[in-house]
Amino acid sequence: MTTHPDQRYLDGLLSNDTRLVREIYERFARKIRRFITQHQGSEEDAADIFQEAIMDLYYQVRHKELRLTYPFEPFFLLICKRKWLNELKKRGRQPVTKKLDDLYDVGEDVFAAAEKVVQEEAQAGMFLEQFARLGEKCREILGRYLTGEAQEQIALAMGVTYGYLRKKKSECMATLLSYVQKQQTRL
The missing domain is CATH 1.10.10.10 (Winged helix-like DNA-binding domain superfamily/Winged helix DNA-binding domain)
Structure with a gap:
Protein backbone atom coordinates (compact mmCIF):
# COMPACT_ATOMS: atom_id res chain seq x y z
CA MET A 1 0.00 0.00 0.00
CA THR A 2 1.22 3.47 -0.80
CA THR A 3 1.42 6.20 1.80
CA HIS A 4 -1.35 8.79 1.54
CA PRO A 5 -0.30 12.45 1.09
CA ASP A 6 -1.97 13.21 4.44
CA GLN A 7 0.95 11.41 6.06
CA ARG A 8 2.36 14.93 6.23
CA TYR A 9 0.16 15.56 9.29
CA LEU A 10 1.68 12.65 11.16
CA ASP A 11 5.18 13.62 10.05
CA GLY A 12 4.44 17.16 11.23
CA LEU A 13 3.43 15.88 14.67
CA LEU A 14 6.60 13.83 14.88
CA SER A 15 8.85 16.73 13.90
CA ASN A 16 6.84 19.27 15.94
CA ASP A 17 6.17 21.34 12.81
CA THR A 18 4.12 24.19 14.30
CA ARG A 19 2.60 25.10 10.92
CA LEU A 20 1.20 21.59 10.38
CA VAL A 21 0.10 21.18 14.00
CA ARG A 22 -1.72 24.52 13.76
CA GLU A 23 -3.36 23.32 10.52
CA ILE A 24 -4.61 20.18 12.27
CA TYR A 25 -6.20 22.32 14.99
CA GLU A 26 -7.69 24.78 12.50
CA ARG A 27 -9.13 22.11 10.21
CA PHE A 28 -10.44 19.57 12.73
CA ALA A 29 -10.96 21.10 16.19
CA ARG A 30 -14.29 22.68 15.27
CA LYS A 31 -15.71 19.35 14.04
CA ILE A 32 -14.62 17.54 17.17
CA ARG A 33 -15.99 20.31 19.39
CA ARG A 34 -19.34 20.18 17.56
CA PHE A 35 -19.56 16.40 17.86
CA ILE A 36 -18.73 16.32 21.57
CA THR A 37 -20.95 19.26 22.56
CA GLN A 38 -23.83 17.61 20.67
CA HIS A 39 -23.18 14.38 22.58
CA GLN A 40 -23.32 15.43 26.25
CA GLY A 41 -19.91 17.11 26.43
CA SER A 42 -18.53 20.55 27.02
CA GLU A 43 -16.00 22.58 25.08
CA GLU A 44 -13.42 21.65 27.73
CA ASP A 45 -14.20 17.96 27.14
CA ALA A 46 -13.70 18.50 23.42
CA ALA A 47 -10.34 20.19 23.97
CA ASP A 48 -9.22 17.33 26.22
CA ILE A 49 -10.31 14.62 23.76
CA PHE A 50 -8.67 16.46 20.87
CA GLN A 51 -5.41 16.79 22.79
CA GLU A 52 -5.47 13.13 23.88
CA ALA A 53 -6.03 12.03 20.28
CA ILE A 54 -3.09 14.17 19.14
CA MET A 55 -0.89 12.60 21.82
CA ASP A 56 -2.04 9.08 20.86
CA LEU A 57 -1.22 9.77 17.23
CA TYR A 58 2.19 11.09 18.18
CA TYR A 59 2.86 7.92 20.17
CA GLN A 60 1.71 5.70 17.29
CA VAL A 61 3.91 7.54 14.79
CA ARG A 62 6.95 7.66 17.03
CA HIS A 63 6.86 4.21 18.58
CA LYS A 64 4.89 2.12 16.09
CA GLU A 65 5.80 3.95 12.87
CA LEU A 66 2.18 4.51 11.86
CA ARG A 67 1.79 5.20 8.12
CA LEU A 68 -1.43 6.57 6.59
CA THR A 69 -2.70 4.81 3.49
CA TYR A 70 -5.98 6.76 3.57
CA PRO A 71 -7.05 10.33 4.37
CA PHE A 72 -6.19 11.75 7.79
CA GLU A 73 -9.56 13.35 8.51
CA PRO A 74 -11.81 10.26 8.84
CA PHE A 75 -9.07 8.43 10.73
CA PHE A 76 -8.59 11.28 13.21
CA LEU A 77 -12.32 11.88 13.62
CA LEU A 78 -12.85 8.18 14.32
CA ILE A 79 -10.17 8.24 17.01
CA CYS A 80 -11.76 11.28 18.67
CA LYS A 81 -15.27 9.83 18.50
CA ARG A 82 -14.13 6.51 19.98
CA LYS A 83 -12.31 8.33 22.77
CA TRP A 84 -15.41 10.39 23.57
CA LEU A 85 -17.73 7.39 23.53
CA ASN A 86 -15.35 5.54 25.86
CA GLU A 87 -15.30 8.60 28.13
CA LEU A 88 -19.11 8.64 28.23
CA LYS A 89 -19.12 4.94 29.16
CA LYS A 90 -16.65 5.60 31.97
CA ARG A 91 -18.70 8.50 33.27
CA GLY A 92 -21.83 6.38 33.23
CA ARG A 93 -20.23 3.93 35.68
CA GLN A 94 -19.22 6.55 38.21
CA PRO A 95 -21.60 7.61 41.00
CA VAL A 96 -22.29 11.29 41.50
CA THR A 97 -21.10 11.21 45.12
CA LYS A 98 -18.60 8.84 46.66
CA LYS A 99 -18.38 7.54 50.17
CA LEU A 100 -14.95 7.61 51.77
CA ASP A 101 -14.93 3.77 51.89
CA ASP A 102 -15.57 3.64 48.14
CA LEU A 103 -12.42 5.62 47.47
CA TYR A 104 -10.27 2.92 49.04
CA ASP A 105 -12.21 -0.12 47.79
CA VAL A 106 -10.60 -1.41 44.63
CA GLY A 107 -12.45 -4.63 43.94
CA GLU A 108 -12.60 -7.14 41.12
CA ASP A 109 -15.14 -4.99 39.26
CA VAL A 110 -12.46 -2.32 38.71
CA PHE A 111 -10.15 -4.88 37.14
CA ALA A 112 -13.01 -6.25 35.03
CA ALA A 113 -13.84 -2.73 33.85
CA ALA A 114 -10.19 -2.08 33.02
CA GLU A 115 -10.03 -5.34 31.08
CA LYS A 116 -13.15 -4.34 29.16
CA VAL A 117 -11.59 -0.98 28.22
CA VAL A 118 -8.46 -2.77 27.01
CA GLN A 119 -10.59 -5.13 24.92
CA GLU A 120 -12.56 -2.23 23.44
CA GLU A 121 -9.33 -0.47 22.46
Missing part, protein backbone atom coordinates in the same frame (compact mmCIF):
# COMPACT_ATOMS: atom_id res chain seq x y z
CA ALA A 122 -8.05 -3.68 20.86
CA GLN A 123 -11.30 -4.02 18.92
CA ALA A 124 -11.04 -0.40 17.75
CA GLY A 125 -7.49 -1.07 16.56
CA MET A 126 -8.63 -4.21 14.74
CA PHE A 127 -11.47 -2.25 13.14
CA LEU A 128 -9.00 0.38 11.89
CA GLU A 129 -6.76 -2.33 10.46
CA GLN A 130 -9.68 -3.85 8.58
CA PHE A 131 -10.83 -0.40 7.46
CA ALA A 132 -7.37 0.12 5.96
CA ARG A 133 -7.82 -3.05 3.87
CA LEU A 134 -10.79 -1.53 2.01
CA GLY A 135 -10.30 -0.02 -1.41
CA GLU A 136 -9.66 3.69 -1.69
CA LYS A 137 -13.22 4.47 -2.84
CA CYS A 138 -14.76 2.54 0.07
CA ARG A 139 -12.48 4.24 2.59
CA GLU A 140 -13.45 7.62 1.16
CA ILE A 141 -17.19 6.88 1.25
CA LEU A 142 -17.20 5.41 4.75
CA GLY A 143 -14.79 8.07 5.98
CA ARG A 144 -17.13 10.81 4.81
CA TYR A 145 -20.03 9.09 6.57
CA LEU A 146 -17.99 9.01 9.78
CA THR A 147 -17.59 12.78 9.62
CA GLY A 148 -21.38 13.13 9.74
CA GLU A 149 -21.61 14.64 6.27
CA ALA A 150 -25.08 14.33 4.68
CA GLN A 151 -25.49 11.63 2.03
CA GLU A 152 -26.64 14.12 -0.56
CA GLN A 153 -23.53 16.23 -0.01
CA ILE A 154 -21.27 13.20 -0.23
CA ALA A 155 -22.85 12.13 -3.52
CA LEU A 156 -22.51 15.63 -4.94
CA ALA A 157 -18.89 15.99 -3.81
CA MET A 158 -17.95 12.60 -5.26
CA GLY A 159 -19.81 13.22 -8.54
CA VAL A 160 -22.10 10.20 -8.19
CA THR A 161 -25.84 9.75 -7.86
CA TYR A 162 -27.49 9.41 -4.48
CA GLY A 163 -28.70 5.91 -5.39
CA TYR A 164 -25.22 4.77 -6.43
CA LEU A 165 -23.73 6.16 -3.24
CA ARG A 166 -26.22 4.29 -1.04
CA LYS A 167 -25.58 1.05 -2.91
CA LYS A 168 -21.80 1.49 -2.77
CA LYS A 169 -21.95 2.36 0.94
CA SER A 170 -23.88 -0.85 1.63
CA GLU A 171 -21.35 -2.88 -0.34
CA CYS A 172 -18.44 -1.25 1.49
CA MET A 173 -20.05 -1.85 4.88
CA ALA A 174 -20.70 -5.48 3.97
CA THR A 175 -17.07 -5.91 2.94
CA LEU A 176 -15.81 -4.25 6.11
CA LEU A 177 -18.13 -6.38 8.23
CA SER A 178 -16.88 -9.55 6.55
CA TYR A 179 -13.26 -8.51 7.18
CA VAL A 180 -14.03 -7.82 10.83
CA GLN A 181 -15.89 -11.12 11.26
CA LYS A 182 -13.08 -13.10 9.64
CA GLN A 183 -10.54 -11.40 11.89
CA GLN A 184 -12.62 -12.11 14.99
CA THR A 185 -12.88 -15.81 14.15
CA ARG A 186 -9.06 -15.95 13.90
CA LEU A 187 -8.67 -14.54 17.41
Whole structure:
Protein backbone atom coordinates (compact mmCIF):
# COMPACT_ATOMS: atom_id res chain seq x y z
CA MET A 1 0.00 0.00 0.00
CA THR A 2 1.22 3.47 -0.80
CA THR A 3 1.42 6.20 1.80
CA HIS A 4 -1.35 8.79 1.54
CA PRO A 5 -0.30 12.45 1.09
CA ASP A 6 -1.97 13.21 4.44
CA GLN A 7 0.95 11.41 6.06
CA ARG A 8 2.36 14.93 6.23
CA TYR A 9 0.16 15.56 9.29
CA LEU A 10 1.68 12.65 11.16
CA ASP A 11 5.18 13.62 10.05
CA GLY A 12 4.44 17.16 11.23
CA LEU A 13 3.43 15.88 14.67
CA LEU A 14 6.60 13.83 14.88
CA SER A 15 8.85 16.73 13.90
CA ASN A 16 6.84 19.27 15.94
CA ASP A 17 6.17 21.34 12.81
CA THR A 18 4.12 24.19 14.30
CA ARG A 19 2.60 25.10 10.92
CA LEU A 20 1.20 21.59 10.38
CA VAL A 21 0.10 21.18 14.00
CA ARG A 22 -1.72 24.52 13.76
CA GLU A 23 -3.36 23.32 10.52
CA ILE A 24 -4.61 20.18 12.27
CA TYR A 25 -6.20 22.32 14.99
CA GLU A 26 -7.69 24.78 12.50
CA ARG A 27 -9.13 22.11 10.21
CA PHE A 28 -10.44 19.57 12.73
CA ALA A 29 -10.96 21.10 16.19
CA ARG A 30 -14.29 22.68 15.27
CA LYS A 31 -15.71 19.35 14.04
CA ILE A 32 -14.62 17.54 17.17
CA ARG A 33 -15.99 20.31 19.39
CA ARG A 34 -19.34 20.18 17.56
CA PHE A 35 -19.56 16.40 17.86
CA ILE A 36 -18.73 16.32 21.57
CA THR A 37 -20.95 19.26 22.56
CA GLN A 38 -23.83 17.61 20.67
CA HIS A 39 -23.18 14.38 22.58
CA GLN A 40 -23.32 15.43 26.25
CA GLY A 41 -19.91 17.11 26.43
CA SER A 42 -18.53 20.55 27.02
CA GLU A 43 -16.00 22.58 25.08
CA GLU A 44 -13.42 21.65 27.73
CA ASP A 45 -14.20 17.96 27.14
CA ALA A 46 -13.70 18.50 23.42
CA ALA A 47 -10.34 20.19 23.97
CA ASP A 48 -9.22 17.33 26.22
CA ILE A 49 -10.31 14.62 23.76
CA PHE A 50 -8.67 16.46 20.87
CA GLN A 51 -5.41 16.79 22.79
CA GLU A 52 -5.47 13.13 23.88
CA ALA A 53 -6.03 12.03 20.28
CA ILE A 54 -3.09 14.17 19.14
CA MET A 55 -0.89 12.60 21.82
CA ASP A 56 -2.04 9.08 20.86
CA LEU A 57 -1.22 9.77 17.23
CA TYR A 58 2.19 11.09 18.18
CA TYR A 59 2.86 7.92 20.17
CA GLN A 60 1.71 5.70 17.29
CA VAL A 61 3.91 7.54 14.79
CA ARG A 62 6.95 7.66 17.03
CA HIS A 63 6.86 4.21 18.58
CA LYS A 64 4.89 2.12 16.09
CA GLU A 65 5.80 3.95 12.87
CA LEU A 66 2.18 4.51 11.86
CA ARG A 67 1.79 5.20 8.12
CA LEU A 68 -1.43 6.57 6.59
CA THR A 69 -2.70 4.81 3.49
CA TYR A 70 -5.98 6.76 3.57
CA PRO A 71 -7.05 10.33 4.37
CA PHE A 72 -6.19 11.75 7.79
CA GLU A 73 -9.56 13.35 8.51
CA PRO A 74 -11.81 10.26 8.84
CA PHE A 75 -9.07 8.43 10.73
CA PHE A 76 -8.59 11.28 13.21
CA LEU A 77 -12.32 11.88 13.62
CA LEU A 78 -12.85 8.18 14.32
CA ILE A 79 -10.17 8.24 17.01
CA CYS A 80 -11.76 11.28 18.67
CA LYS A 81 -15.27 9.83 18.50
CA ARG A 82 -14.13 6.51 19.98
CA LYS A 83 -12.31 8.33 22.77
CA TRP A 84 -15.41 10.39 23.57
CA LEU A 85 -17.73 7.39 23.53
CA ASN A 86 -15.35 5.54 25.86
CA GLU A 87 -15.30 8.60 28.13
CA LEU A 88 -19.11 8.64 28.23
CA LYS A 89 -19.12 4.94 29.16
CA LYS A 90 -16.65 5.60 31.97
CA ARG A 91 -18.70 8.50 33.27
CA GLY A 92 -21.83 6.38 33.23
CA ARG A 93 -20.23 3.93 35.68
CA GLN A 94 -19.22 6.55 38.21
CA PRO A 95 -21.60 7.61 41.00
CA VAL A 96 -22.29 11.29 41.50
CA THR A 97 -21.10 11.21 45.12
CA LYS A 98 -18.60 8.84 46.66
CA LYS A 99 -18.38 7.54 50.17
CA LEU A 100 -14.95 7.61 51.77
CA ASP A 101 -14.93 3.77 51.89
CA ASP A 102 -15.57 3.64 48.14
CA LEU A 103 -12.42 5.62 47.47
CA TYR A 104 -10.27 2.92 49.04
CA ASP A 105 -12.21 -0.12 47.79
CA VAL A 106 -10.60 -1.41 44.63
CA GLY A 107 -12.45 -4.63 43.94
CA GLU A 108 -12.60 -7.14 41.12
CA ASP A 109 -15.14 -4.99 39.26
CA VAL A 110 -12.46 -2.32 38.71
CA PHE A 111 -10.15 -4.88 37.14
CA ALA A 112 -13.01 -6.25 35.03
CA ALA A 113 -13.84 -2.73 33.85
CA ALA A 114 -10.19 -2.08 33.02
CA GLU A 115 -10.03 -5.34 31.08
CA LYS A 116 -13.15 -4.34 29.16
CA VAL A 117 -11.59 -0.98 28.22
CA VAL A 118 -8.46 -2.77 27.01
CA GLN A 119 -10.59 -5.13 24.92
CA GLU A 120 -12.56 -2.23 23.44
CA GLU A 121 -9.33 -0.47 22.46
CA ALA A 122 -8.05 -3.68 20.86
CA GLN A 123 -11.30 -4.02 18.92
CA ALA A 124 -11.04 -0.40 17.75
CA GLY A 125 -7.49 -1.07 16.56
CA MET A 126 -8.63 -4.21 14.74
CA PHE A 127 -11.47 -2.25 13.14
CA LEU A 128 -9.00 0.38 11.89
CA GLU A 129 -6.76 -2.33 10.46
CA GLN A 130 -9.68 -3.85 8.58
CA PHE A 131 -10.83 -0.40 7.46
CA ALA A 132 -7.37 0.12 5.96
CA ARG A 133 -7.82 -3.05 3.87
CA LEU A 134 -10.79 -1.53 2.01
CA GLY A 135 -10.30 -0.02 -1.41
CA GLU A 136 -9.66 3.69 -1.69
CA LYS A 137 -13.22 4.47 -2.84
CA CYS A 138 -14.76 2.54 0.07
CA ARG A 139 -12.48 4.24 2.59
CA GLU A 140 -13.45 7.62 1.16
CA ILE A 141 -17.19 6.88 1.25
CA LEU A 142 -17.20 5.41 4.75
CA GLY A 143 -14.79 8.07 5.98
CA ARG A 144 -17.13 10.81 4.81
CA TYR A 145 -20.03 9.09 6.57
CA LEU A 146 -17.99 9.01 9.78
CA THR A 147 -17.59 12.78 9.62
CA GLY A 148 -21.38 13.13 9.74
CA GLU A 149 -21.61 14.64 6.27
CA ALA A 150 -25.08 14.33 4.68
CA GLN A 151 -25.49 11.63 2.03
CA GLU A 152 -26.64 14.12 -0.56
CA GLN A 153 -23.53 16.23 -0.01
CA ILE A 154 -21.27 13.20 -0.23
CA ALA A 155 -22.85 12.13 -3.52
CA LEU A 156 -22.51 15.63 -4.94
CA ALA A 157 -18.89 15.99 -3.81
CA MET A 158 -17.95 12.60 -5.26
CA GLY A 159 -19.81 13.22 -8.54
CA VAL A 160 -22.10 10.20 -8.19
CA THR A 161 -25.84 9.75 -7.86
CA TYR A 162 -27.49 9.41 -4.48
CA GLY A 163 -28.70 5.91 -5.39
CA TYR A 164 -25.22 4.77 -6.43
CA LEU A 165 -23.73 6.16 -3.24
CA ARG A 166 -26.22 4.29 -1.04
CA LYS A 167 -25.58 1.05 -2.91
CA LYS A 168 -21.80 1.49 -2.77
CA LYS A 169 -21.95 2.36 0.94
CA SER A 170 -23.88 -0.85 1.63
CA GLU A 171 -21.35 -2.88 -0.34
CA CYS A 172 -18.44 -1.25 1.49
CA MET A 173 -20.05 -1.85 4.88
CA ALA A 174 -20.70 -5.48 3.97
CA THR A 175 -17.07 -5.91 2.94
CA LEU A 176 -15.81 -4.25 6.11
CA LEU A 177 -18.13 -6.38 8.23
CA SER A 178 -16.88 -9.55 6.55
CA TYR A 179 -13.26 -8.51 7.18
CA VAL A 180 -14.03 -7.82 10.83
CA GLN A 181 -15.89 -11.12 11.26
CA LYS A 182 -13.08 -13.10 9.64
CA GLN A 183 -10.54 -11.40 11.89
CA GLN A 184 -12.62 -12.11 14.99
CA THR A 185 -12.88 -15.81 14.15
CA ARG A 186 -9.06 -15.95 13.90
CA LEU A 187 -8.67 -14.54 17.41
